[in-house]
Structures are given as structure tokens and as C-alpha cells.
Amino acid sequence: MxxxxxxxxxxxxxxxxxxxxxxxxxxxxxxxxxxxxxxxxxxxxxxxxxxxxxxxxxxxxxxxxxxxxxxxxxxxxxxxxxxxxxxxxxxxxxxxxxxxxxxxxxxxxxxxxxxxxxxxxxxxxxxxxxxxxxxxxxxxxxxxxxxQKTPNSIRQLKYLEILESISETCQDATIVIYFETLFFGQSTREEALKFIPTAKKLNKILNTCNFSKNWESNVYDLLMVYFRETNKQDSLIKYANKLLALPTTNYTKLSKFYAHLELASLNATNNNAKEATKYLSLSKSQFNELDSTRAAYSYYRFGAMKVLSVIGEYEQAYNFLEKSIIFEHHLNFKENQQDINQLQVELETAEKEKQLLLSEQENKKQEYFLIALGGLLVLGSFIAVLINLNTKRKQRIAEQEKEIEIQKIERLLKEQELTTIDAMIEGQEKERQRLAGDLHDNVGATLAAAKLQFEHLKRNRAKSNITDELYEKTSFLLADAYSKIRNISHINNSGVIAKNGLLPAVQKLARNASINGKLNIEVSDFGLENRIENTLEIMLFRVIQELVTNIIKHSKASEASIAITQHEGIINIIIEDNGIGISEERKLINSTGMGLENIEKRIEHIDGTFEIDSSLGKGTTIIIDIPVEQNTQ
Structure with a gap:
């Protein structure tokens, strides 16, 4: 039956x-x-x-x-x-x-x-x-x-595998890669290293099939993170603008919120404080009212770390950081509550199974009841202890992060001030020492001889037979002193450039900088038959010298090239290396020498353009275009 x-x-x-x-x-x-x-x-x-x-x-x-x-x-x-x-x-x-x-x-x-x-x-x-x-x-x-605030999960990977196994179309494949990229981007373990190559694959496959505007906004949002991490500013701006141009829906609104934050961060990095604060303010209009806690946390944490602290608004950055920590506590509490609820669901399932067994084995009903009650009490106590420990741990981490961020901001201010002062003092001291040495060694001896000739002339002025000869010797010494002072002035301004021109100086620089078995620098030129204006030659040489120094110190490159081309009133300089890329170099480059930012400002001051193309592990290419007037002297 x-x-x-x-x-x-x-x-x-x-x-x-x-x-x-x-x-x-x-x-x-x-x-x-x-x-x-x-x-x-x-x-x-x-x-x-x-x-x-x-x-x-x-x-x-x-x-x-x-x-x-x-x-x-x-x-x-x-x-x-x-x-x-x-x-x-x-x-x-x-x-x-x-x-x-x-x-x-x-x-x-x-x-x-x-x-x-x-x-x-x-x-x-x-x-x-x-x-x-x-x-x-x-x-x-x-x-x-x-x-979830920390979504990395083995179960999540299993669902990804299921979705991939039933994929049939181009859209299916793209959605699988999208969720893989999202998973790696939110991961805090070794999977995080897979984010950039997976995002790169997502960027390639995106344009191979048609998507709804809602799915496009999801993908654009994720690719903006990829372009930020790989320092591809032009691509980031392009996709952010494409995203903002989409019609506003319940899907695109959240993506537009992050697009405004990304543009705020980018403008802050490029020292455009006005635009940075504008986009930061615009992001608030796209708040997700439903998940306002998560949106507020993202807004205040991102604003503090990526925008306000970068443009020097340290007091406001500190206030944003404090608010983000408060919202982070709310998120942590929500996650703890979700963990408790998950355990309660499991307990309820176990209880139902026990009740079924009790109905089939009525003779053991009391025994199972006591076991179930004891298990619930133990598990409830265990959950309470876990909640208490986890809450305290989250509080300690939040306090430590707050202190670390404050210390970072204070240390950054001090380091910037000390670096500026040290560089100024060191430059002035070296310049004084070098000028003193040149004047003492070259001009001093000649002027001392001229002085002796004048004294001899003074004592023998009555002797007409030697006066002409003394005047001639004295004149020669003064002319020699003048020539040496003039040479010192030229050397101070241009070194070998004033004598030989820009190209020989760069070739000599490349020969001296090349290291057998470690670094080889090649120089090529086209159209440099005539000299250009001396001051411009000096400036270009110093820019090239600084960029070569950066390659030697920071790029870890084995090969580099310098190409100088003059064509139709334009000097084009291309400097390439096969080093580690700009993202790791930038921190070091900006700490000594001119710095890429100062070089770019110098180039722009003379109506030139300065572009950087770099990706991690693929080397760096720097392109400089400057309008020139030929100097045939």
C-alpha cells in the first residue's frame, strides 16, 4: 500500500x-x-x-x-x-x-x-x-x-562552469566571459591575477555580436575598471562616454553611477580638480536607492581614495573616508545576518528530516528530540560566538584602515615637501661648485697673467722699445680670458650640443648609456640636415636625456630606440623600450629627475604634443611632436 x-x-x-x-x-x-x-x-x-x-x-x-x-x-x-x-x-x-x-x-x-x-x-x-x-x-x-561584498566562492565557479557548458551563441559566450571577469575582479585571492587577461578577452569579443543596451552597460562598466588598471585613459574615456550616452534604465543607471566615478578619478589623476569634483558630484544623481548602503560606500570610498586625496583635498578626503567606513560596517553587518540566515535555513532543513524520521520511529521520539534540541543549543552558541568574533575583527580592521589612510596622506605631504626642498638645494649647490671650478681653473690663471703684464707695463712705460710688445701681450691675454668666459657660458648652456648639434649629442648619449649584454640603445634620424634653434636643441636633448635615464633606472628593458625625424616644420621624437611598462615605472619616475608630468608641461609650453602608450609587460612608447624653425647657421 x-x-x-x-x-x-x-x-x-x-x-x-x-x-x-x-x-x-x-x-x-x-x-x-x-x-x-x-x-x-x-x-x-x-x-x-x-x-x-x-x-x-x-x-x-x-x-x-x-x-x-x-x-x-x-x-x-x-x-x-x-x-x-x-x-x-x-x-x-x-x-x-x-x-x-x-x-x-x-x-x-x-x-x-x-x-x-x-x-x-x-x-x-x-x-x-x-x-x-x-x-x-x-x-x-x-x-x-x-x-556580496566578498563574493569569491568555489560555488560561484561551479555555476560559471554550468553556464559555459550550455552556451550556444555569441551572446552566451560573451556573458560567460563577463561573469568570469566580474568574479576575478572581485576576488581577493590568486584569482585576482586573472582579471586583466580575462577583461582583455571580453573587450575583444564584445563587438563580435549584438547586445541590448542593458547588457552593453554591464560590460562597459566592467571594461572601465580594466582600462583604469591598465592605464589606457583614452579607452576609458571612450567607453565612459558611450555608457553615459545610453538611455537611462534600471540597468544603465547603476553603470552610469560608476562611469561618473571613473571620470572623476581620471580627471583627478590628470590634475583637473574642477572636472574631477564635477563628475564626483554628478555620480550622486545616479545613486541606487534600493541598495543605498552599497552605493554610498562606493561613492565615499572611491571619492576619498581615487579623487579627493589625489587633487589634494585631504580634509574632505578624510571626511569621505570616515563616512565610507560607517557604510562598510553596515554592509558587514548585513553579510553577517545573511550568514546566520543561511545557517538557519540549513537547521530548518535538518529539523524537517528529523521530524520525518521521528514520525517513522515513534518509539525513539523523545531521544531524537533531545538530540535535536542539544544540537540547536550548541550550534546557536557557536553562531553567537562567531558573530561576536567577526564583528570585533571587522571593527579592528576598519580602525586600522582608517589610521593607515591618515598616515599615508600625512606621509605623502611630508615627502613632497622634502623632495622639493632637497632637489632645489642640491641643484643650486652643484651649479655653484661647477661655476667656481671653471672660473678658477680657466679664467683665473689668464687674468692673473694679464695683471702681471699690466704691472710690468706700468713699471716700464718709459721704455718705448718694449711698450708695444707689452700692450700686445696684455691684449692677447684679455682676449683669451674673454674667449674662455664665453666658452664657459656656451658649455653651461649646451655642452656638446652647441658645437656638434642635437643628433651627435644624442648618439653619444646612446653610446654611453648602452650596456653590453644588458641594454642596447639605437638612434635613427631622418631629415636633420640643418641645425635648429640652439635653445630648442638644448631643451630636446635634456628631455631625451631624462627619458633615457628613466629607461636605465626603472624600465628593466634590454632594448631601446630613439628616432628623430624633421619634416615640414615638425620635429618628431619617438622613444621606445621593451621594459615592464609605465604602470610600475610611474611611481619611480615621478620621484626623481624631471618626471613625465614636468616633461609634458615643457613640451606643451612650446606648443608641442606629448603622448605615452604603455601596457604592463609590453614596454613603453613615448611620442613627441614639436613645431620648429630651421637654423642654417
Missing amino acids: NLLKKNILIILISCPLIVLGQLSHEIENISKHIYLLDFNKSQKLIDQLEDKDLRITLEELNNIIKNRGSNKKIDSIALDKITHKNKPHPYTPLFTEIVQGYYNMYYGNDQSKSLNSFNNALKIASANNNKAFQKLIISNILQLYSL
């Missing part, structure tokens, strides 16, 4: 799954467009359905995902319509689990319930081999993981 009941129960459960397995082409097409966030197309297809109940259900499913948690009132109505139908149809269990999962992801205090609902929906869709709904559900699960 019991076996007969079980068989009947299995048949009753399987019947809706069998019917659900016969999903029409229209239903799969609708779910595909919802998965691709193309809600207008999915709504048009929904309107064409003949089944009224099915049409209403799919419309509410489409709307709740379209809202992306931005309208709790509308979403709660949609949830009620689907989960409390008087006449449920075979699709109701699947749609109910999806909508409950999505609703709890944004509004519920217990996101573990959201994960459970999505997993139940995934089981139903997998049992009926409906890949469109499987992709939709898994993408929502991965989105749920990304909302």
Missing part, C-alpha cells in the same frame, strides 16, 4: 514537469530575450500569446526582472499575481521560484532564500532541458553572488 502511494505521488509530481517539458518555441524565445535583458522584444512576444493566464504570468516575470529591484511596490504586486493564482498552470512552479528568487535578492533580508528559490527553479528547468530558462536562472544566481 505504501509503495502504491509513493508511485501515485511520483506520477502527480512528474505530470507538470512532463507538460512543462513541452514548452513551445514562443516561450523559449521569450525567456531568451528576458535573459538578454531585451525587455521590449520579450514584451512584444508576450503580447502575441493566446493563453491569457500564461500571458499575464510572463508579463509579470518580465516586469520584475526589468525593474532590477528598483520598485518594490510593483514587484510585490507581480509576486502576488504569480504565486497566488487561482488557476495555476504547468509553468507556475518554475515562474514562482524565479520571481521569488529575484524578489528576495533585492528586497528580502535573507538572500539565502533567494539562492534556494533559484536552485529550485534550476532543477525544474534542467529536468525539462530548457536551456533558455537555465541561462536566465544561472545569470541571476551569478548576479546574486556579485552583490
Whole structure:
């Protein structure tokens, strides 16, 4: 009899799954467009359905995902319509689990319930081999993981593997790479090293297939982080502007929030304080009201670290940092609550299993009850201890981070002040020592001889036979002194450049800087038949000299080249190396010598242009274009 009941129960459960397995082409097409966030197309297809109940259900499913948690009132109505139908149809269990999962992801205090609902929906869709709904559900699960402050999880990788295994189209492949990139970007372990190569792959595949504007905003948002990390400013600006040009939806609004933050950081890095503060202010207009705690944390932490401290607004940066720490505590508390809820769900599941066993073994009911109660008490105590320890640890970390940030800002100010003073004193002292040596060694001896000639002339002025000879010798000595002073002046201004010109000086510099077996520097030229203005030659030589010094000290390059071309009133200089790239060099380069920023300002002062193209591990290329007037002397 019991076996007969079980068989009947299995048949009753399987019947809706069998019917659900016969999903029409229209239903799969609708779910595909919802998965691709193309809600207008999915709504048009929904309107064409003949089944009224099915049409209403799919419309509410489409709307709740379209809202992306931005309208709790509308979403709660949609949830009620689907989960409390008087006449449920075979699709109701699947749609109910999806909508409950999505609703709890944004509004519920217990996101573990959201994960459970999505997993139940995934089981139903997998049992009926409906890949469109499987992709939709898994993408929502991965989105749920990304909302966690520390989302790195082995389970997350397993869902990524499932999504990749059922991928069929170009859009599917791109979405898989998108979630991989998002996972590596949020990781704090060795997986974080995979972010840049995975993001690079995402950038390449993006333009190979068409996407909805909503998905484009997600991808653009992630690529902006990639361009920031690889110091590709032009690409970052391009994608930020493309993102801001998209129509504002519940998906693009959050991405526009981060786009404004990225542009604020970029302008701060380029010393454009006015634009930086403008974009920082604009980002607040794109706040995510639903997840205001996370948005506020991102706004204040990013503003403090990437914008205000960079442009020198240290007091405001400190205030932003304090506020971000407060919102970070709220996020940590929320995560702790989610962990507790997850444990409670597991306890409830275990309790149900125990109750089933107790019903079958009534003779041991009291014993199992005592065991369950004891387990609950022990586990409850363990959870309480974990919460207490975790809360204290988070507080200590937050306090330490706050102190570290304050110390960094103070140390940066002191180092900048000391570096400026030391460089000025050292330069002045070296210049005084060198001029004193030149005057003493070269001019001093000649003037001393001229003085002796004058004294001799004074004593023998009555002797006309030697007066002319003395005047001639004295004149020669004075002329020699004048010539030496003039040479010292020329040497101080240009060294070997005044004599030989820019190209020989650069060639000599390359020969001296090359190191056998370690660094080889080649020089090539075109169109340098005539000399250019002397002051410009000196300035260009010093710029090239500084850039070569940077290559020697910081690039770890084995090969470098200097190409100088003069054509139609333009001097073009290209300096390349195969070193480690600019991102690691910049910190060192700006600490000594002219610095790239000062070089760029010098070039711009004479109406020239200065460009840097560099990527990590691929070397650096610097291009300088300067308008010139030929000097035929």
C-alpha cells in the first residue's frame, strides 16, 4: 500500500514537469530575450500569446526582472499575481521560484532564500532541458553572488562552469566571459591575477555580436575598471562616454553611477580638480536607492581614495573616508545576518528530516528530540560566538584602515615637501661648485697673467722699445680670458650640443648609456640636415636625456630606440623600450629627475604634443611632436 502511494505521488509530481517539458518555441524565445535583458522584444512576444493566464504570468516575470529591484511596490504586486493564482498552470512552479528568487535578492533580508528559490527553479528547468530558462536562472544566481561584498566562492565557479557548458551563441559566450571577469575582479585571492587577461578577452569579443543596451552597460562598466588598471585613459574615456550616452534604465543607471566615478578619478589623476569634483558630484544623481548602503560606500570610498586625496583635498578626503567606513560596517553587518540566515535555513532543513524520521520511529521520539534540541543549543552558541568574533575583527580592521589612510596622506605631504626642498638645494649647490671650478681653473690663471703684464707695463712705460710688445701681450691675454668666459657660458648652456648639434649629442648619449649584454640603445634620424634653434636643441636633448635615464633606472628593458625625424616644420621624437611598462615605472619616475608630468608641461609650453602608450609587460612608447624653425647657421 505504501509503495502504491509513493508511485501515485511520483506520477502527480512528474505530470507538470512532463507538460512543462513541452514548452513551445514562443516561450523559449521569450525567456531568451528576458535573459538578454531585451525587455521590449520579450514584451512584444508576450503580447502575441493566446493563453491569457500564461500571458499575464510572463508579463509579470518580465516586469520584475526589468525593474532590477528598483520598485518594490510593483514587484510585490507581480509576486502576488504569480504565486497566488487561482488557476495555476504547468509553468507556475518554475515562474514562482524565479520571481521569488529575484524578489528576495533585492528586497528580502535573507538572500539565502533567494539562492534556494533559484536552485529550485534550476532543477525544474534542467529536468525539462530548457536551456533558455537555465541561462536566465544561472545569470541571476551569478548576479546574486556579485552583490556580496566578498563574493569569491568555489560555488560561484561551479555555476560559471554550468553556464559555459550550455552556451550556444555569441551572446552566451560573451556573458560567460563577463561573469568570469566580474568574479576575478572581485576576488581577493590568486584569482585576482586573472582579471586583466580575462577583461582583455571580453573587450575583444564584445563587438563580435549584438547586445541590448542593458547588457552593453554591464560590460562597459566592467571594461572601465580594466582600462583604469591598465592605464589606457583614452579607452576609458571612450567607453565612459558611450555608457553615459545610453538611455537611462534600471540597468544603465547603476553603470552610469560608476562611469561618473571613473571620470572623476581620471580627471583627478590628470590634475583637473574642477572636472574631477564635477563628475564626483554628478555620480550622486545616479545613486541606487534600493541598495543605498552599497552605493554610498562606493561613492565615499572611491571619492576619498581615487579623487579627493589625489587633487589634494585631504580634509574632505578624510571626511569621505570616515563616512565610507560607517557604510562598510553596515554592509558587514548585513553579510553577517545573511550568514546566520543561511545557517538557519540549513537547521530548518535538518529539523524537517528529523521530524520525518521521528514520525517513522515513534518509539525513539523523545531521544531524537533531545538530540535535536542539544544540537540547536550548541550550534546557536557557536553562531553567537562567531558573530561576536567577526564583528570585533571587522571593527579592528576598519580602525586600522582608517589610521593607515591618515598616515599615508600625512606621509605623502611630508615627502613632497622634502623632495622639493632637497632637489632645489642640491641643484643650486652643484651649479655653484661647477661655476667656481671653471672660473678658477680657466679664467683665473689668464687674468692673473694679464695683471702681471699690466704691472710690468706700468713699471716700464718709459721704455718705448718694449711698450708695444707689452700692450700686445696684455691684449692677447684679455682676449683669451674673454674667449674662455664665453666658452664657459656656451658649455653651461649646451655642452656638446652647441658645437656638434642635437643628433651627435644624442648618439653619444646612446653610446654611453648602452650596456653590453644588458641594454642596447639605437638612434635613427631622418631629415636633420640643418641645425635648429640652439635653445630648442638644448631643451630636446635634456628631455631625451631624462627619458633615457628613466629607461636605465626603472624600465628593466634590454632594448631601446630613439628616432628623430624633421619634416615640414615638425620635429618628431619617438622613444621606445621593451621594459615592464609605465604602470610600475610611474611611481619611480615621478620621484626623481624631471618626471613625465614636468616633461609634458615643457613640451606643451612650446606648443608641442606629448603622448605615452604603455601596457604592463609590453614596454613603453613615448611620442613627441614639436613645431620648429630651421637654423642654417
